[in-house]
Amino acid sequence: xTRFDRWLANSGAILLGLLWILPLLxxxxxxxxxxxxxxxxxxxxxxxxxxxxxxxxxxPFARYFLNTFTLVTAILIGQFxxxxxxxxAFARYRFAGRDVLFALVLLQLLVMPDILIVENYKxxxxxxxxxxxxxxALPYIxxxxxxxxxxQTFMTVPQELDDAARIEGAGTLAILWRVxxxxxxxxxxxxGLVSVSHHWNNFLWPLIVTNSVETRPVTVxxxxxxxxxxxxxxxxxxxxxxxxxxxxxxxxxxxxxxFVQSFMRAGIK
Amino acid sequence: MQKxxxxxxxxxxxxAMVFLLLFTHVPALTTIWNSFFSTPxxxxxxxxxxxxxxxxxxxxxxxxKVLGNNLWFALGTIPVSxxxxxxxxxxxxxxxxxxxxxxxxxxTPTVLPLIAVANIWLFFYTPGFGLIDxxxxxxxxxxxxxxxxxxxxxxxxMAVTIWKEAGFFxxxxxxxxxxxPPQLTEAARIEGADGWTIFRRVTFPLLMPTTLFVSINAVINSFxxxxxIFILTNGGPDNASSLLLFYxxxxxxRYWDTAYGATLTVVMLALLCLLAIxxxxxxxxxxxxx
Numbered sequence: 262x263t264r265f266d267r268w269l270a271n272s273g274a275i276l277l278g279l280l281w282i283l284p285l286l287x288x289x290x291x292x293x294x295x296x297x298x299x300x301x302x303x304x305x306x307x308x309x310x311x312x313x314x315x316x317x318x319x320x321p322f323a324r325y326f327l328n329t330f331t332l333v334t335a336i337l338i339g340q341f342x343x344x345x346x347x348x349x350a351f352a353r354y355r356f357a358g359r360d361v362l363f364a365l366v367l368l369q370l371l372v373m374p375d376i377l378i379v380e381n382y383k384x385x386x387x388x389x390x391x392x393x394x395x396x397x398a399l400p401y402i403x404x405x406x407x408x409x410x411x412x413q414t415f416m417t418v419p420q421e422l423d424d425a426a427r428i429e430g431a432g433t434l435a436i437l438w439r440v441x442x443x444x445x446x447x448x449x450x451x452x453g454l455v456s457v458s459h460h461w462n463n464f465l466w467p468l469i470v471t472n473s474v475e476t477r478p479v480t481v482x483x484x485x486x487x488x489x490x491x492x493x494x495x496x497x498x499x500x501x502x503x504x505x506x507x508x509x510x511x512x513x514x515x516x517x518x519x520f521v522q523s524f525m526r527a528g529i530k
Numbered sequence: 531m532q533k534x535x536x537x538x539x540x541x542x543x544x545x546a547m548v549f550l551l552l553f554t555h556v557p558a559l560t561t562i563w564n565s566f567f568s569t570p571x572x573x574x575x576x577x578x579x580x581x582x583x584x585x586x587x588x589x590x591x592x593x594x595k596v597l598g599n600n601l602w603f604a605l606g607t608i609p610v611s612x613x614x615x616x617x618x619x620x621x622x623x624x625x626x627x628x629x630x631x632x633x634x635x636x637x638t639p640t641v642l643p644l645i646a647v648a649n650i651w652l653f654f655y656t657p658g659f660g661l662i663d664x665x666x667x668x669x670x671x672x673x674x675x676x677x678x679x680x681x682x683x684x685x686x687x688m689a690v691t692i693w694k695e696a697g698f699f700x701x702x703x704x705x706x707x708x709x710x711p712p713q714l715t716e717a718a719r720i721e722g723a724d725g726w727t728i729f730r731r732v733t734f735p736l737l738m739p740t741t742l743f744v745s746i747n748a749v750i751n752s753f754x755x756x757x758x759i760f761i762l763t764n765g766g767p768d769n770a771s772s773l774l775l776f777y778x779x780x781x782x783x784r785y786w787d788t789a790y791g792a793t794l795t796v797v798m799l800a801l802l803c804l805l806a807i808x809x810x811x812x813x814x815x816x817x818x819x820x
Binding site for chain 1: 536553564697756
């Protein structure tokens with residue numbers, strides 16, 4: 262590569278980066294300035310947090326955040342428990358029907374609950390769970406992706422460690438908890454980040470099964486807030502938008518390296 | 531001993547399998563079953579109607595419109611976001627000042643909720659007030675209505691999707707690039723190959739397994755990503771920007787015609803399976819596994 266080529270590639274990279282971050286920067290600009298400065302980009306525009314205060318007061322965002330927080334925590338715990346147990350069996354046990362069951366697990370990578378909204382809604386209605394946070398979580402707590410990812414990791418754990426623990430009299434669950442889980446920590450972190458960001462952002466299914474303030478996650482809350490025609494200013498909607506993505510965005514900026522590596526790790530396997 | 535292994539194995543997979551069956555496999559099967567019945571209305575229970583729902587499907591202009599839209603959506607977003615992802619990965623796979631900032635810029639849209647992203651882009655697209663119009667206005671052009679006109683609404687939705695997805699796919703290419711031994715490109719360079727040739731003959735073929743993985747993901751996403759439509763266009767104008775899953779939602783939860791919704795879902799399931807199988811065989815001959 263000549264010096265010119267290198268310069269060209271670097272400028273290309275930076276230009277594309279600017280283009281990519283521009284929508285977010287613009288959202289931040291409108292959110293922290295008064296409405297008059299929506300399209301007037303002057304350096305001495307006064308900064309304000311009014312838009313955030315207005316958005317916070319205009320809709321029950323505190324409750325929405327609590328709902329989302331409950332939701333992603335419940336899903337994460339459920340997924341960790343169920344996927345760990347199943348992944349261990351698929352990695353280390355021989356039993357009739359194992360390959361068929363594993364194929365069924367992998368099938369979920371293609372046919373996700375996301376697209377089976379009609380029948381899943383009927384199922385939730387039969388269970389009498391419409392408009393609960395449990396209803397949003399249930400279809401996702403057994404994740405084919407999670408089982409697959411953890412199985413791949415568990416298979417790299419040396420069998421000798423398993424045998425040694427067994428000789429010392431440890432039971433199945435004790436071995437899983439003391440040998441496998443600690444060795445798979447990076448995978449749990451990776452999967453956890455992917456899962457939390459996925460379910461924080463999920464919209465369609467929660468929109469279908471919730472219809473009250475007490476259960477709505479922030480994504481649905483935001484759409485209710487921004488689509489009501491009550492003359493809410495752009496800058497306030499933008500403040501609300503940033504608020505709902507805020508926690509995830511800040512977590513991402515703080516743990517950028519882990520985030521990127523987690524997504525990589527989750528993808529390669 | 532053998533028997534204990536069995537019992538333990540089954541007990542361990544049981545909880546996960548129950549939920550998987552309950553919310554993925556059983557619903558997939560009842561979707562097919564219910565597509566042969568009518569929607570229960572009031573006191574009229576649902577009854578077997580044979581292929582009536584499918585007849586209706588074939589005569590439904592909205593269905594064909596939406597299917598066509600989804601096809602354009604896939605054809606428009608998948609190649610562009612994959613190409614951009616490769617370019618981005620190549621860009622940030624080299625050392626330069628500001629590299630991690632640039633990588634962050636590419637990846638940030640991935641962590642934002644699609645519904646929030648749609649709100650941000652709505653500012654750009656809004657006629658008159660929107661940023662695009664303000665900029666065009668400043669340059670002396672007239673107003674646009676990208677979301678409101680049938681010719682551009684789908685393209686506007688596609689632009690948002692590409693922006694959201696490219697950085698996500700970049701990650702996988704970045705991981706793949708880092709696993710390519712530098713000796714390979716070095717050898718090609720010594721042979722006198724230029725940058726483009728090295729990419730075309732060495733790097734790109736080695737990225738094929740990643741491309742297979744990413745493109746299967748992209749195909750699934752092209753059916754799944756509809757959140758932004760709710761904010762940007764609501765499928766309009768005149769279904770110009772509606773996609774299959776959005777139409778399923780409208781049919782089932784706005785008009786409560788769940789039997790027809792199930793029939794539409796069957797089409798979606800069939801398409802997903804066909805595409806996944808097709809892609810696998812198409813790429814299988816071209817992928818060079820290490």
